[in-house]
Amino acid sequence: MASQGENDVASLCPGQDSVEVDSSDTPEDKFAKVALEDLGRVFTQFGGPAQYLQRNLLTEGERTAFRDYLHNLLPEQDEVFYASEADLPKVKDNEDLATQLPLAVRVSSLGFDTVCSLKPSPGQQVAKELLEHYLKDGFVTAGEPLLVTQSVDHAPGLNPPVATDTGLKCFSLGYIKGMARSTTMLCFLHRAFVRGWDLQSCHNKLWRSLLVVYIHRLQTGSKVEEALKNMQYSTRGAVRKANSVIQIVKMIQTLLQHGMQDFTVFTRQWNQMAPTSHRLVGKKSQALKLLFELAPQAVLDEVVEHVGYWGWDSAAWTDDSLASKKVYPGYQFPAKVKSWLPRVKVCAESMELFVRRVHDSHAQLPEYMRKFKKDQAAMDQLAERAAFIWNVGQEFLQQVPVKPGDLQTGFYDLWAFGSSSVDTDAQAALMDKSASFDVTKSMSSLRALMEAHLFTSPVPQSLADKDSLDVDAWELQEKQLCYDLNVFETYKKKCAAAETAREAAKQEWRLRRREKCEQATTQFVDTCCKLVVWDGKKAELTVAEAAKFKREMLQKCGAAGQPDRLPALVFLNYTSPCLIYAEHFAAHQHVLTWAMHESGHGVGLLLAPVFTYNKGRIHLEEQKLLTMFGNAHLNVDTHFSLLYQEKADTRDCRPMTYPGRLVFPGATDLSKSLWQGCLLRKLQRTAPQEFVKSKDLREIENLSADSLPPSTDLRDNHVHGASKVCQVGPEACAALLQSMLEGADTSKLTGLLLLDLFPHTADMLEAFCLQQRVHAKNLTLSYMGFFESQTHLTWAETFVKEILVGKIEEGSLNMPNGDRLDKEISEDLLESLPRKPDLNVLVWTKEGNLAIPAGLVKKWQGHALVGDKFAHLLSSFSEKGVTVADDSAATGSTEQGQNPSPNKRGGADNQDSAAKRLKLDFLDLSQRLLEANAVSEPLLFEAVLGGKAAPTLQLRSNHLVVLYNKTETTYTSSAAPFLAGFGKGSFKLVKPGEDTKGHKFEMKSSEDLVVLNGSVQTLGKVVCDMRDKKPDCQVCYHNLTPDTEDAKKFSLQTTHCVAFLPKGLEEKDKVDQNNLAVKEGWATWQDSAAVQLLWAVRWVTKGLTPVKPVVHLRQAVSLNPGAMCRLSK
Known part of the structure; x- marks a missing residue:
């Protein structure tokens, strides 16, 4: 109870x-x-x-x-x-x-x-x-x-x-x-x-x-982060198990629905954060790749549903079976007889049949047997039988007029649901793979199906049947079109991933290559050169340092204690004496006197003064030098001239001839001097040299991270006056050095010490580095330069090293240590680009896009039954960039696939300029045009834009900014033209938390726009272009973080905040296009949808540095005569 x-x-x-x-x-x-x-x-x-x-x-x-x-x-x-x-x-x-x-x-x-x-x-x-x-x-x-x-x-x-x-x-x-x-x-x-x-x-x-x-x-953050966290937690603890392949597949499917483009990005991120034992490598990685790239979507859904129902431990699948290529479409099982090859090739339908068989047979097993899964070999054999069953059925369908539905139920479904008779027939046929195999005789199940339909009479085709066939044909064509588009999109994703990997590999190779060059260059410079800073108060210390360096060079040359075998060649660039500090002149005299008298073979190269800011005083500067040399008992009677070719600009203040003098010790008998026969003393002139171009003139920089930009001048010729005249150029310095050594009797010398007392922009240092190896076989050249400050020395050393590295990379200079330098990265180190996939219906255009053949459009457009469906499909395809093309637009042959010649294109020179203008993105003026007579705001300032028949930029009260075409011709600008500048100004280092009225130089990503050489470009393009020459280039005052998914993209974090402070205009200053923007506040330019406030930038030794902010139009603009458009908010 x-x-x-x-x-x-x-x-x-x-x-x-x-x-x-x-x-x-x-x-x-x-x-x-x-x-x-x-x-x-x-x-x-x-x-x-x-x-x-x-x-x-x-x-x-x-x-x-x-x-x-x-x-x-x-x-x-x-x-x-x-x-x-x-x-x-x-x-x-x-x-x-x-x-x-x-x-x-x-x-x-x-x-x-x-x-x-x-x-x-x-x-x-x-x-x-x-x-x-x-x-x-x-x-x-x-x-x-x-x-x-x-x-x-x-x-x-x-x-x-x-x-x-x-x-x-x-x-x-x-x-x-x-x-x-x-x-x-x-x-x-x-x-x-x-x-x-x-x-x-x-x-x-x-x-x-x-x-x-x-x-x-x-x-x-994102869904990808959620998925990574789930996988991370699944690998922790003693009870939890790591996610199975199918669980990861389901997560990736969900992420793809939320906008993720490529599943390989997810796997890479997981492998970076996961412990070694749980990374997606080996079989798991192979299974994921095959499931997403080869498995039909229906099969993938069935496998996910099966594992979700039974659980991974009790499901039919393993990592090995899912990672086997033999079960996926495209795999060809071997056969000795050629006629058997198509019968044992896996296709999408056979894989679906194979999966159905696996799932059904697994469901029929008792519960305790489900944990004993089939090994990979058994699954591969089953996949081969599935391929055989499907292909033999299709072969049978071509020979016997049975209904496809009867074949499905009487043959395919029988095997999928575990029919032993069909499976036995298949195993027997596969065991022999006989050349005499007959699909209508060798398979008992197919033979029975044929006999059942043997006496079925043919049925005449009715109109309804014809319509049904048209609908079936359209449905097949629709599936083929959608399949082609999906294949193309997958191909594009693979290409993008491959290009990213290739670009990352190239960048890494360029960095390693540049590092190798920098190490070799640094070793060369450290071996042959010594750079010091002047101690103006204690010149004797500098002399002692020069003497010590000479002794070291004598010891290296094996001539210790023999100073005459390593004389000094002193270079004095006194073309602009106003650049030299007064205390340094005295130090120069001490070093020069020591160098001339310490060895009887010493010689000096003096470039005499040619520039002074006080008119009519050049002769006084020269007289001052001659007096100094006379007091030092030096002979300066030998003249020479440094010649230059014609000027590019007649306004250039540099002379065509730079006078110079050779300096000898006073007691030296010049007739017995080893320099008696040197070419410069004989000819008393150099070969004509080319002036340093204005854009190539150098500016000494402070390379510290928090130093301010060196200039706010947008012009290429922003170096003027004494500094411009003093830069004779490395080619001219090389000519002087070469003409001194050529013809000189250096047989008794082991080396030559070049003392550069005023290096300024390091012209002679660069010339020495390029000439040293030319004379290395006969003479050991060494260099010692004396710089004004440590900042000056650091810049010169860095700048010259970069020049040498650049020449080595471009191939015009060999590696100093003799190592071989690869010019291009080996293709073996780059990921290969995917092959263009074969398409069913769509065709490739010459530009690499897709197009629907015109014949297909003619066939289905306006069709009575499916015309509307085709129009909808065509519209959706057009939105994805698929065009309609005839045969001539498709790459149907090798000749058509190649880029056509200019003549076939009609010639680049024959294109109409109006057609070019149509490619510009023009500013929408529909809501911005104003009636000039109706504008009531008073005019405050105006400036005419640069160019022929240009409009006028006007600033009016109430912060109204307009562009007014006062001319009688239509004005059409270029893309994003320059509008206005802020005139003169200065930079300021802004401390954290400090407020400033200036405009801060703050970049966020590679998509930010900047102005380089007058052209508006993305920061990413500017940096990528420079990476070809200098792969480790940086953006000043920022840290650059590369994008993990796209090597050409990056983000930026500000390390030092610098701001531009406009000077403002005085009453005497003329208002023009270059300074008009300063008359309005920053907000006027920043808040406008028509203009953009950008940074003009320039490449310097330290990196990409700001020059000043400028205002540009966002797009091109076209204004009719008398038209006025509003640019402000």
């Missing part, structure tokens, strides 16, 4: 009578058996708990009823504070989880919809195991809170709020980790609701654990 307690449990738990229980079972054990049996049937029927809930809670009313049941069953506890706001507090991963208390929520807030997790819905096996744990220990979340997110796109109006006074909606939380746990418990609670179980009485322990659910809402 049952006890009273057992009767109570039976009344509270309907269904107990159908379950076998032991007499020793407690009431909770009996209830657990009832629940497990009931939920087991539910899981088997629906495939999992989430699937059950999604099928039974479709409407808002059904969800509201379930919410009310949960609230009655699990009332709020007074001692617990439940989080119920619409936006729950977030915690950071790995930072706050250990210190932040979890949030308490009601179980009704947990979600179960497909969008709640990136992973597939949990399968029945996982749900059963979790349910057993819950019925034993309860739903424990205090020790391991659920990790949730609220970035879930639920259908509007489906989920009611948890309570009337809360913002949090029921069944709305998504999951980073915890979907299986939550949906299993919600499914159990819904069954209790349906079956009428009194959970509080039947299983009080489980009921108490459900009163409060603890969660952490993680702070996440």
Whole structure:
């Protein structure tokens, strides 16, 4: 006789009578058996708990009823504070989880919809195991809170709020980790609701654990980040298992729906953050690649559904079987007989047949057998039989006029559902692969099908049949078109990924190559050169340092103690004495005197003064030098001239002839001097040299990170006066050095020490570095330069090294150490570009895009049955860039696929200029044109733009900026033309937190626009162009972070904030286009949709530096005569 307690449990738990229980079972054990049996049937029927809930809670009313049941069953506890706001507090991963208390929520807030997790819905096996744990220990979340997110796109109006006074909606939380746990418990609670179980009485322990659910809402960014976090948590702990291949496939499918372009980006990011044992490499990586690139979408969906239903451990698949190329379309199984090759080639249909066979046979196995999965060899053999079954069926269909539906049911479906007779026939045929195989005789199942249709009479084609055939033909054509487009889009993604990988490899190769050149150049300069800073107060220290360097060079040359074998050649560039500090003149005299008298073979090269800011005083400067040399007992009677060719600009202040003198010790007999026969002394002139171009004139820079830009002058010829005259150029210095050594008797010398007392822009240092190896076989040349400051020295050393590295990279100079330098990266180091895929219907254009053949358009456009469908398809294809092309526009042959010659294109020179202008992106003036006579704002300032028949830029009151064409001709500008500048100004280093009225130089990414050499370009293009010459180039005052997905893109972070402060205009200053912008505030130019405030930039030694802000139009503009358009906001 049952006890009273057992009767109570039976009344509270309907269904107990159908379950076998032991007499020793407690009431909770009996209830657990009832629940497990009931939920087991539910899981088997629906495939999992989430699937059950999604099928039974479709409407808002059904969800509201379930919410009310949960609230009655699990009332709020007074001692617990439940989080119920619409936006729950977030915690950071790995930072706050250990210190932040979890949030308490009601179980009704947990979600179960497909969008709640990136992973597939949990399968029945996982749900059963979790349910057993819950019925034993309860739903424990205090020790391991659920990790949730609220970035879930639920259908509007489906989920009611948890309570009337809360913002949090029921069944709305998504999951980073915890979907299986939550949906299993919600499914159990819904069954209790349906079956009428009194959970509080039947299983009080489980009921108490459900009163409060603890969660952490993680702070996440993109969906990709959510997926990576899920995979990261799945690999932690002793209980959890890493995500299976199919779980990762489902997550990637979801990410692709949220805008991710390429699944390989996700795998690369995961491999960078995952431990070695959980990275997607080997079989897993191969399986992912094959599933996404080769598997048909229908097959992929079936595999995902199968694994979701059975769970990975009990499913039919393994990493090995999914990573085998033999099961995917395109694989050709071997055959000795040629006629057998098409019969054993895997195609999309045969793979679908193979998957159906695998799934059906797996479902028929007893439960204990499902964990013993087939090995890879067995799966490969089954894939071969599937390919054979499908292809033989198609071969049979071509020979025997049976209906495809009869072949499907009488042959394909039989084998897919496990027919042993068909499988035996297939195995026997594959074992022999006989050349005499006959599809109508060798396969008993096909022979029976043929005999059944042997006496079927042909049916004449009716009009309805013809229409049906047209519809079928269109459906096939539509599928082919969509397939071609999908293949093309995949091809483009692969090309983009390959190009990114190639560009990253090229950049890495360029950096390694440049590093190799820099190391060799640095070693060369450190070996042959010594650069020091003048100590103007203690010139004797400088002399001692020069003497020490000479002794070191003598020791290297094997002539220690023989100073006459290493005389000094002193170079004095005194063309602009005003550039030299007074105390340095005295130091020059000390070093020169020591160099001339320390060895009897010493000689000096003096370039006499040719420039002074005081008119008529050049002779005084020269007299001052001659007096100094006379006091030092030096002979300066030998003259020479440094000649230059014609000037490019007659306004250039540099003379065509630079006078010079050779300096000898006073006691030297010139007739016996080893310099007696030198070419410069004989001819007393150099060969004519070319002036340094204005744009190539050098400017000494401060290379420290926080130094201000060297110039605010936009012109190429921003170097003027003394500095311009002093730059004779490295070619001229090389000519002087060469003419001194040519003809000189250097047989008794082991080397020559070149002392550069005023290096200025390092012309002689560069010339020495280029000439040193020319004379290295006969004479060891060494260089010592004396610089005004450490800043000057650092710039000169860096600048010359960069010049040498650049010449080595371009091939005009060999490596100093003799190493071989590759000119181009080997193709073996680059990822190969994917081959153009074969298309069914669409054709390739000469530009590499897709086009629909004109014949296809003629066939279906206006068709009575499918014309509307074709028009809709054509419209959707046009939006994706697919055009309509005739045969001449398609690359149908090799000749057509090549780039046509200019004559075939009509000739670049014959293009009409108006056609070129049509390519410009013009500013929309529809809302900006003004009537000139109707403008009431007074005119304040105006300036005519540069160019022929240009309009006038006017600034009027109330911050009105207009462009007014006062001419009688239509004005058409170039793309984004220069509008106005801010005149003179200066830069200021802005400290953190300091406010400034200037315009800050702050770049964010490679997409920012800048102005280089008058052209508006993206910062990415400017940097990428320079990387070909200098791969490690930088943007001043910023750190550059490359984009992981596109090597040509990058982001920028400001390290030092510099701002341009305009000087402003005085009454005497003339207002013109170059300074008009200063008359308006920064906001006027920044807030306008017609103009843009950009930075003009210039490449210097330190990197890309700002010059000054400028105003440009955003687009080209075309103004008719008398037209006026508003440019301000």
